[in-house]
Amino acid sequence: VAERDAALEAVRFALGAYLKPADAQQAAALWQPVSSGSSSLAGLSRFCRDVAQRFGLQGREAELHLQIIRALQCQKAGGLAPLRGASADDLPKPRLTADHSARTVEAILLALQAHAQEVLGEAFQAMRWRRAIADQLARSRLPAAMMSPALSWLLGSEAELLGVWPVKGAGTHLVNAAYVVMAEWLGPVQADAGLTRIVHALERSDDEALRSARMYL
Amino acid sequence: LAAAVDTLWLVVAGSLVFFMQAGFAFLESGMARAKNTVNVIMKNYCDMCFGAVAYWMVGYGLMFGSNHTGWLGTSAFALQGVPESDHVAMFFQMMFAATAATIVSGAIAERTRFSAYIIGSVVITGLIYPVFGAWAWGGFHGGQGWLKQMGFIDFAGSTVVHSVGGWAALAALLAVGPRLGRFGSDGRPRQILGHNLTLVALGGFILWIGWFGFNAGSAKAADISLGKIALNTHLGGASGAIGAILSMALVRQRLLMTATLNGSIAGLVAVTAGCHVMDPVFALLTGAVAGSLSVVATRVLERRRIDDVVGAVSVHLVGGIWGTLAAGLFRSGDLFNIHQLGVQALGILAAAVWGFGASVIMYRLIDKVMPLRASTLDEQRGLDFAEHYELGYPEFQQEAVHRGKHRG
Numbered sequence: 001v002a003e004r005d006a007a008l009e010a011v012r013f014a015l016g017a018y019l020k021p022a023d024a025q026q027a028a029a030l031w032q033p034v035s036s037g038s039s040s041l042a043g044l045s046r047f048c049r050d051v052a053q054r055f056g057l058q059g060r061e062a063e064l065h066l067q068i069i070r071a072l073q074c075q076k077a078g079g080l081a082p083l084r085g086a087s088a089d090d091l092p093k094p095r096l097t098a099d100h101s102a103r104t105v106e107a108i109l110l111a112l113q114a115h116a117q118e119v120l121g122e123a124f125q126a127m128r129w130r131r132a133i134a135d136q137l138a139r140s141r142l143p144a145a146m147m148s149p150a151l152s153w154l155l156g157s158e159a160e161l162l163g164v165w166p167v168k169g170a171g172t173h174l175v176n177a178a179y180v181v182m183a184e185w186l187g188p189v190q191a192d193a194g195l196t197r198i199v200h201a202l203e204r205s206d207d208e209a210l211r212s213a214r215m216y217l
Numbered sequence: 218l219a220a221a222v223d224t225l226w227l228v229v230a231g232s233l234v235f236f237m238q239a240g241f242a243f244l245e246s247g248m249a250r251a252k253n254t255v256n257v258i259m260k261n262y263c264d265m266c267f268g269a270v271a272y273w274m275v276g277y278g279l280m281f282g283s284n285h286t287g288w289l290g291t292s293a294f295a296l297q298g299v300p301e302s303d304h305v306a307m308f309f310q311m312m313f314a315a316t317a318a319t320i321v322s323g324a325i326a327e328r329t330r331f332s333a334y335i336i337g338s339v340v341i342t343g344l345i346y347p348v349f350g351a352w353a354w355g356g357f358h359g360g361q362g363w364l365k366q367m368g369f370i371d372f373a374g375s376t377v378v379h380s381v382g383g384w385a386a387l388a389a390l391l392a393v394g395p396r397l398g399r400f401g402s403d404g405r406p407r408q409i410l411g412h413n414l415t416l417v418a419l420g421g422f423i424l425w426i427g428w429f430g431f432n433a434g435s436a437k438a439a440d441i442s443l444g445k446i447a448l449n450t451h452l453g454g455a456s457g458a459i460g461a462i463l464s465m466a467l468v469r470q471r472l473l474m475t476a477t478l479n480g481s482i483a484g485l486v487a488v489t490a491g492c493h494v495m496d497p498v499f500a501l502l503t504g505a506v507a508g509s510l511s512v513v514a515t516r517v518l519e520r521r522r523i524d525d526v527v528g529a530v531s532v533h534l535v536g537g538i539w540g541t542l543a544a545g546l547f548r549s550g551d552l553f554n555i556h557q558l559g560v561q562a563l564g565i566l567a568a569a570v571w572g573f574g575a576s577v578i579m580y581r582l583i584d585k586v587m588p589l590r591a592s593t594l595d596e597q598r599g600l601d602f603a604e605h606y607e608l609g610y611p612e613f614q615q616e617a618v619h620r621g622k623h624r625g
Contacts, residue, residue, distance in 0.1 A: 181396060
């Protein structure tokens, strides 16, 4: 049951990048419990086809499939250990961890996304939003080394933003990329107001790390 | 005594024109968001300072130096050791040059880098404005500009000052692009309200007062003609506001104060070319049409996704073009002279080709050397902080988000 719940959570996360939360929940419910002995990915192709048809994602089945696999792998990655017997080149690169800066930046970005969703309502598409931030990042001065963890999180390969996101550096650039997208989607007045509100809310947070949100502006 | 009074009048008038810089600074900063107030004022302040030096060194010579070809002045650079009367002429003209340059600042406010803007401003006061000025007004030190020889009427600079500044503003707008999020993906404009409309109104009043020096000072002497010039100037401004209000009412638009103020400034711009030769009724008509046109032009620019923060193009360029035509149409005792209208149109065309063409090239070159556009991070934080490390209203911005480096 625990494994099934974990798989469901991963599927919901991957679908969240394409669908509104309620739809993602509904779509994830279509995921059939795996029979014992078979792979947890059994039936995934059919599931992706079903979801694509029901939720207007036709033509993106393969992409959906890939994102779900990545989400599942990512979920299991908590216990991921270097592969035994592999050559040095084959060894996975040291896994980034999420420090408090990553948590703060992630919290700001998620709050911005929620704000945009609240304002736009039905018209909001999480995947488009995150893709737009990724596009903006490509045009920004974000250090190349930080691009990969940012994209991995934005595009759903990682469940959380990993790495270190310093103030006046990568962290500030990532928040700015989201601000630019918000200004383009909602207008600069809404973007300023939203950012102000979000920072004030985070500053009142119980989590001490999040209280430093203003530093990222 | 007459020479002394004339000199005194020109110094007073020049000072009034200088005061217009304060009007521009208030009007433009009030129309910008609070986070860009200092930047707008710095641009207005510094383009006048840098421009004064550039105009003294190069601009005045190009514009009013010995001009035997009709195209360019070739003497009076870095003016000194000249008769006393030349000093006051240069003082007065220097203020005009600053006015032409400062028109750009409001148009491209809130997203243009200070250093790039100042370089552009120096080129406008030192080269772009004086070259066209040499064609229309040149010849204090011998010779005459080619447009002047043809009988081009532009008394105080509807085209020479305002249209040339307006063309430069349009070129800058195209080079720098709209503010972040000013237009939606469907092209619909999003309103970005100015932070202080009281300041905007104060700027409008100051500009209007300054305009009496601008136009009446162009008579260059304290003589009987000043009354008509001042009256026509005032009527132009008043009817400009009325024209704008009528236009807004006609299209069932809400009566915006900013558009009303812009209407009066457009009226003042338009009446500038012919205020010395028009009867008051035509000054009134000229201003009213200019005010209406400023409302229409603002809409047209928005539809074309051109983000002119203060409406500089619709006021100075459109008002200047119309006013220059009106000077040919409504010349007292010689109404609707087609030949004169042709000369006026030629002057307008020459200003377009030179003013716009040179400005496009200039801004492209500047953009290649240093980015004209501020970064998105600077736009997010506001240029006050990003460029000047200051805030316009620190007490009220204590809790502002966009403090960037203050807490960093």
